[in-house]
Amino acid sequence: MLIQEDLSIQEKLNILSDAAKYDVACTSSGVDRKGKAGGIGNTVASGICHSFSADGRCISLLKILFTNQCVYDCKYCVNRSSNDVVRTAFTPDEVCTLTMEFYRRNYIEGLFLSSGIINSPDFTMDLIYQALKKLRFQHHFHGYIHVKAIPGADPVLIEKTGYLADRMSINLELPTADGLKKLAPGKTRSKILTPMKQIQKGIAVNRYELMEYRKAPKFVPAGQSTQMIVGATPENDYQMMMVAEALYQNYDLKRVFYSAFVPVNQDSSLPALPGGPPLLREHRLYQADWLLRFYGFKADELLSEDKPNFNVLLDPKCDWALRHLELFPVEINCADYYTLLRVPGMGVKSVQRILAARRSGPLDFDALKKIGVVLKRAVYFITCSGRMMYPVKIEEDYITSHLIGEERRRSWDISTKGAYRQLSLFDDMKLTAEPAAFDQHSILTGSM
Amino acid sequence: MKTIYLCDNTLEGILCGVYDAWSSRKGHDNVKLELCDQERNIELFTEYEEVTTEQWKADKLVLSIRKKISEAAYEAVYKASLSKEPERADRIYRFLIYGFHIGAGVTDMLQIPAVFDIFTICRHLDHEVHLLTGFVRFAEMENPSLAENNSAVIGSAAIGSAEIVEQRSYLQRTGSANSILVSKIGPKNDVLVLLAPHFADRLSGENWIIYDEKRKKAVLHPSNRSWFLMTLDSPEWEDYLLKAASQDQYEELWKIFRKGITIKERVNPACQLNHMPLRYRPYMTEFDHSLKD
Numbered sequence: 001m002l003i004q005e006d007l008s009i010q011e012k013l014n015i016l017s018d019a020a021k022y023d024v025a026c027t028s029s030g031v032d033r034k035g036k037a038g039g040i041g042n043t044v045a046s047g048i049c050h051s052f053s054a055d056g057r058c059i060s061l062l063k064i065l066f067t068n069q070c071v072y073d074c075k076y077c078v079n080r081s082s083n084d085v086v087r088t089a090f091t092p093d094e095v096c097t098l099t100m101e102f103y104r105r106n107y108i109e110g111l112f113l114s115s116g117i118i119n120s121p122d123f124t125m126d127l128i129y130q131a132l133k134k135l136r137f138q139h140h141f142h143g144y145i146h147v148k149a150i151p152g153a154d155p156v157l158i159e160k161t162g163y164l165a166d167r168m169s170i171n172l173e174l175p176t177a178d179g180l181k182k183l184a185p186g187k188t189r190s191k192i193l194t195p196m197k198q199i200q201k202g203i204a205v206n207r208y209e210l211m212e213y214r215k216a217p218k219f220v221p222a223g224q225s226t227q228m229i230v231g232a233t234p235e236n237d238y239q240m241m242m243v244a245e246a247l248y249q250n251y252d253l254k255r256v257f258y259s260a261f262v263p264v265n266q267d268s269s270l271p272a273l274p275g276g277p278p279l280l281r282e283h284r285l286y287q288a289d290w291l292l293r294f295y296g297f298k299a300d301e302l303l304s305e306d307k308p309n310f311n312v313l314l315d316p317k318c319d320w321a322l323r324h325l326e327l328f329p330v331e332i333n334c335a336d337y338y339t340l341l342r343v344p345g346m347g348v349k350s351v352q353r354i355l356a357a358r359r360s361g362p363l364d365f366d367a368l369k370k371i372g373v374v375l376k377r378a379v380y381f382i383t384c385s386g387r388m389m390y391p392v393k394i395e396e397d398y399i400t401s402h403l404i405g406e407e408r409r410r411s412w413d414i415s416t417k418g419a420y421r422q423l424s425l426f427d428d429m430k431l432t433a434e435p436a437a438f439d440q441h442s443i444l445t446g447s448m
Numbered sequence: 449m450k451t452i453y454l455c456d457n458t459l460e461g462i463l464c465g466v467y468d469a470w471s472s473r474k475g476h477d478n479v480k481l482e483l484c485d486q487e488r489n490i491e492l493f494t495e496y497e498e499v500t501t502e503q504w505k506a507d508k509l510v511l512s513i514r515k516k517i518s519e520a521a522y523e524a525v526y527k528a529s530l531s532k533e534p535e536r537a538d539r540i541y542r543f544l545i546y547g548f549h550i551g552a553g554v555t556d557m558l559q560i561p562a563v564f565d566i567f568t569i570c571r572h573l574d575h576e577v578h579l580l581t582g583f584v585r586f587a588e589m590e591n592p593s594l595a596e597n598n599s600a601v602i603g604s605a606a607i608g609s610a611e612i613v614e615q616r617s618y619l620q621r622t623g624s625a626n627s628i629l630v631s632k633i634g635p636k637n638d639v640l641v642l643l644a645p646h647f648a649d650r651l652s653g654e655n656w657i658i659y660d661e662k663r664k665k666a667v668l669h670p671s672n673r674s675w676f677l678m679t680l681d682s683p684e685w686e687d688y689l690l691k692a693a694s695q696d697q698y699e700e701l702w703k704i705f706r707k708g709i710t711i712k713e714r715v716n717p718a719c720q721l722n723h724m725p726l727r728y729r730p731y732m733t734e735f736d737h738s739l740k741d
Contacts, residue, residue: 009701010700010701010704013701013704013705013708014704014707014708015708016708017704017705017708017709018708018709020709021708021709021710021711022711034649035649035650035651035652036652037652037653037672038653039653040650040651040652040653040654041650042649042650044581044646046578048578048581048582049582049723050582050583051582051583051706051724051732051734052719052720052723052724053706053709053710053720053741054710054715054716054717054720054741055710055711055712055714055715055716055719055720056714056716056717056718056719056720056722056723057709057711057714058723059706059709060582062705063709064705098701101698102698102701102702102705104586104588104629104651104654105585105586105587105588105629105696105698105702105733106582106584106585106586106631106647107585107698107702107733109582143650260714262711262713262714276713277713277714279714353556353558356556357556357557357558357559359553359556360550360553360556360557360559361557361559363559364559366559367558367559370558370559370564371558
């Protein structure tokens with residue numbers, strides 16, 4: 001494979017940012033670090049989005065590949081070795097200049113450096129390490145750096161890189177070992193999980209070092225993340241969620257990202273996806289992921305072997321609540337934090353506000369609205385001082401039919417975005433069966 | 449009869465208004481605060497009273513807010529005074545009535561309308577500050593032009609001549625004095641003061657200016673020194689900033705990068721609009737040709 005050396009920086013940036021775009025993670029969160037005299041940059045725990053691309057995704061980091069040359073032939077990847085695309089590579093100096101100049105102009109929050117595998121995993125990891133070292137020590141850059149650990153690279157290199165980066169990630173790519181074997185013949189499950197375990201242990205050890213000595217160098221302070229492709233292999237949502245939960249529990253991951261599969265290559269082993277990428281499914285997975293991390297849900301509460309996929313029409317939390325109506329209604333003025341969190345229409349922020357506000361007196365529905373509770377959804381599941389807002393039948397069908405109207409519109413927006421429908425007086429879009437001959441006749445003759 | 453107190457459009461002015469209205473002992477229902485530079489309808493059967501801003505009154509009130517209510521309440525009052533809300537002076541007054549009555553817990557009691565008003569004002573402000581920490585765009589320009597332009601530019605600004613000399617020497621004395629980063633914003637609220645510390649920490653070694661087009665104010669930061677606020681009400685400034693925006697070579701690279709990172713199969717302008725409202729876009733380099741991608 002020939003690497004084009006004589007491209008201008010514009011062309012290189014175009015090729016290598018285009019090649020990096022399928023990596024989802026662009027967060028700059030998780031670490032708070034003040035600026036330093038003589039250096040440039042700081043980081044903010046909440047992360048900062050600097051722009052949004054036309055697809056609505058946040059641009060927070062300068063997301064580029066070091067090189068799009070790759071020895072692997074993963075079926076789903078645009079950079080696979082059998083694809084005929086222009087191959088090029090940045091030099092560490094170019095990466096540093098771009099990062100520094102973009103950062104000074106406040107275009108970006110930091111650097112996201114990933115790479116195809118050039119020559120060998122060790123060689124690639126070393127290139128990345130050299131670039132980071134230059135950025136941190138020559139240019140005194142103290143902003144955010146997210147870097148990929150290359151599966152199969154020497155643990156020593158990964159460790160050295162970890163002390164320079166804020167977040168590291170290794171993409172799991174596919175939730176099961178079978179899928180990986182089928183679509184990514186060069187990679188194995190153990191090759192991916194070994195460095196993940198190493199980073200997890202490194203972070204745990206570093207935590208003790210920091211307790212002993214506050215100024216010890218920090219190892220991957222913003223934690224590690226991973227990414228799974230949704231819809232490239234026939235795994236169901238239940239399997240995806242179980243894998244995600246296991247990753248959170250066993251590998252202490254900060255985030256698992258889900259990426260709706262976009263077919264970039266023609267290959268017999270890939271699904272065709274005529275309706276575009278599975279965006280609604282990705283959306284539901286993210287919703288459930290939040291429920292796992294912040295709401296105290298377990299994956300097997302949301303889904304089960306018998307019901308392995310998420311409801312298309314209802315979000316996972318409403319769906320769960322409707323299957324557990326025996327737990328509702330919940331009394332706002334005395335329920336505890338975790339009970340309130342499980343009510344549809346309430347989030348972490350609004351529950352915290354409720355807890356703070358009810359110390360000084362009972363809350364009513366008007367106050368809840370001010371606090372930021374989405375009453376449209378919550379109203380079926382709560383009471384204020386023993387009363388519901390209006391008489392509601394606690395009955396699955398009744399509540400479902402009320403909730404679904406609004407949710408249907410939204411899920412329709414996600415799955416068929418950009419399409420417009422003619423306004424109609426009739427609800428005919430809900431009809432699936434053809435009208436019977438008798439009905440057609442009665443409509444035509446006007447004898448309803 | 450109702451008395452309306454007209455106060456200056458500053459934190460001190462509003463606090464003095466609160467002080468005067470409260471100490472007049474006319475009763476909370478019989479007084480109202482308004483800002484004197486705001487357009488308003490003159491009300492019948494009311495008395496108007498101009499408030500003179502005196503530092504000692506403001507200091508006294510600040511001290512008692514911090515002591516008797518809480519630091520969080522003072523922060524809320526401070527932020528509310530920077531907001532775009534035309535009724536902010538009266539809102540602060542109503543908030544402080546509950547504040548002095550209840551004490552430290554008042555900031556959590558969103559069920560009280562007066563507290564909720566201040567809470568929404570602060571939330572709007574905080575959101576805008578957070579978005580601007582990302583959406584501010586600097587353009588780099590060479591300093592030589594600063595040497596000549598400075599006298600014309602800063603000279604026409606409304607400050608004393610001694611300060612001018614000092615500022616110019618600030619900007620030239622420093623290490624990376626060969627370039628200066630300039631940026632223009634047009635926020636709804638007066639967020640400049642809240643925005644500056646973030647950039648002062650982040651770009652401590654750079655000379656930079658953030659200019660608020662709507663309020664004709666700017667924050668200046670000479671490298672490795674602390675930042676300061678000044679009023680810059682002159683057309684020369686606008687020209688100066690316009691020129692800066694058109695000579696930066698990294699703008700082209702940034703646009704290439706933004707285009708490259710977009711996945712065409714997922715294009716979703718509604719989602720983009722939600723996250724990045726149109727009102728920020730005229731000030732951002734990537735949208736200098738049009739407001740849509």
